Amino acid sequence: DPYAADPMRHPALRINSQRPFNAEPPPELLTESYITPNPIFFTRNHLPVPNLDPETYRLHVVGAPEGQSLSLSLDDLRKFPKHEVTVTLQCAGNRRSEMSKVKEVKGLEWRTGAISTARWAGARLCDVLAQAGHRVCETEAHVCFEGLDSDPTGTAYGASIPLARAMDPEAEVLLAYEMNGQPLPRDHGFPVRVVVPGVVGARHVKWLGRVSVESEESYSHWQRRDYKGFSPSVDWDTVDFDLAPSIQELPIQSAITQPQDGAIVESGEVTIRGYAWSGGGRAVIRVDVSLDGGLTWQEAELEGEEQQPRKAWAWRIWQLKAQVSEEQKELNIICKAVDDSYNVQPDTVAPIWNLRGVLSNAWHRVHVQVVP
Ligand code: MTE
Numbered sequence: 001d002p003y004a005a006d007p008m009r010h011p012a013l014r015i016n017s018q019r020p021f022n023a024e025p026p027p028e029l030l031t032e033s034y035i036t037p038n039p040i041f042f043t044r045n046h047l048p049v050p051n052l053d054p055e056t057y058r059l060h061v062v063g064a065p066e067g068q069s070l071s072l073s074l075d076d077l078r079k080f081p082k083h084e085v086t087v088t089l090q091c092a093g094n095r096r097s098e099m100s101k102v103k104e105v106k107g108l109e110w111r112t113g114a115i116s117t118a119r120w121a122g123a124r125l126c127d128v129l130a131q132a133g134h135r136v137c138e139t140e141a142h143v144c145f146e147g148l149d150s151d152p153t154g155t156a157y158g159a160s161i162p163l164a165r166a167m168d169p170e171a172e173v174l175l176a177y178e179m180n181g182q183p184l185p186r187d188h189g190f191p192v193r194v195v196v197p198g199v200v201g202a203r204h205v206k207w208l209g210r211v212s213v214e215s216e217e218s219y220s221h222w223q224r225r226d227y228k229g230f231s232p233s234v235d236w237d238t239v240d241f242d243l244a245p246s247i248q249e250l251p252i253q254s255a256i257t258q259p260q261d262g263a264i265v266e267s268g269e270v271t272i273r274g275y276a277w278s279g280g281g282r283a284v285i286r287v288d289v290s291l292d293g294g295l296t297w298q299e300a301e302l303e304g305e306e307q308q309p310r311k312a313w314a315w316r317i318w319q320l321k322a323q324v325s326e327e328q329k330e331l332n333i334i335c336k337a338v339d340d341s342y343n344v345q346p347d348t349v350a351p352i353w354n355l356r357g358v359l360s361n362a363w364h365r366v367h368v369q370v371v372p
């Protein structure tokens with residue numbers, strides 16, 4: 001059993017698949033704190049968790065033609081300036097379960113919890129690439145990452161990002177060895193993972209073994225044959241994965257974590273809570289909440305750290321305390337967020353349905369009963 005050496009997991013996690021391990025925190029825990037505690041940070045593994053020895057671990061960085069290849073131990077990596085950044089990581093499949101209610105999709109049935117936030121620390125990728133002789137270049141190029149996890153045929157997990165993002169110090173791409181002040185937990189990439197602020201989770205390669213600069217995107221299955229969006233009209237007979245770009249920055253997203261769908265709430269003051277986040281460093285400027293299915297709206301209060309324009313890498317937790325009278329028998333609660341490019345979420349799921357169930361960011365809707 002290749003999964004026999006997988007680590008222990010927190011019992012509060014909701015498991016979507018045991019082997020490989022995929023699980024999300026329950027909504028009420030997810031927005032309890034701005035920083036997600038490591039034990040309940042959502043986990044998305046495609047393969048068994050490798051058991052890596054930090055003493056013998058080496059990161060191989062392929063050098064530029066005029067530069068030199070590097071073989072970095074964990075100590076070598078720690079010698080680069082240590083950079084810290086708070087980043088929200090979201091799986092492209094977050095909220096897929098709502099999409100599969102419209103029509104069947106292929107993928108894990110994530111609810112609203114395939115998203116979490118941590119304070120990451122490590123070396124900046126641009127510093128490491130520079131040491132290997134890489135420069136920003138005119139022609140299109142990509143930085144390819146390979147994990148040390150592999151399937152029975154020896155194929156490793158892989159992904160890539162554009163070189164321009166990797167070399168931009170303002171993009172803050174990290175080779176992270178710490179998560180919330182601790183060494184990375186095994187499930188989250190021990191000893192080293194990539195963190196690409198503002199970019200889909202799939203590019204944050206865990207258990208990082210190899211970095212190279214190529215003229216083409218990674219040839220990995222997960223870069224080329226997955227994590228792409230399509231029209232609702234495309235099915236598994238007609239899909240051509242070469243025709244769509246790989247998902248990098250994600251669209252504006254928000255969800256309600258409290259109360260939960262089907263709950264019973266008492267009239268009077270009702271607290272509605274959730275998260276909002278946008279890709280590419282775009283800041284959340286507003287979250288609108290409706291209690292009557294979208295007829296009227298109120299603005300939620302944004303909590304947590306202020307966001308830096310163009311570098312809003314982490315989510316906002318939001319809250320609204322609403323007055324609900326005894327006459328109201330039920331509430332149809334909706335949330336929708338707006339980012340600083342004035343991007344908004346689509347109101348319904350059907351028009352953004354896609355066969356893989358990715359990019360599910362329609363208005364989030366929760367129905368609750370009211371009791372006196
Ligand atoms: N890296 C490796 N090596 N193997 C993987 O299976 N999964 C990716 C990414 N990096 C994956 C990986 C996907 S799809 C996501 S959403 C994130 O890791 C999840 O990171 P987390 O498990 O730390 O939340």
Ligand code: MO
Nearest residue numbers: 091092201202
């Ligand atoms: Mo993912």
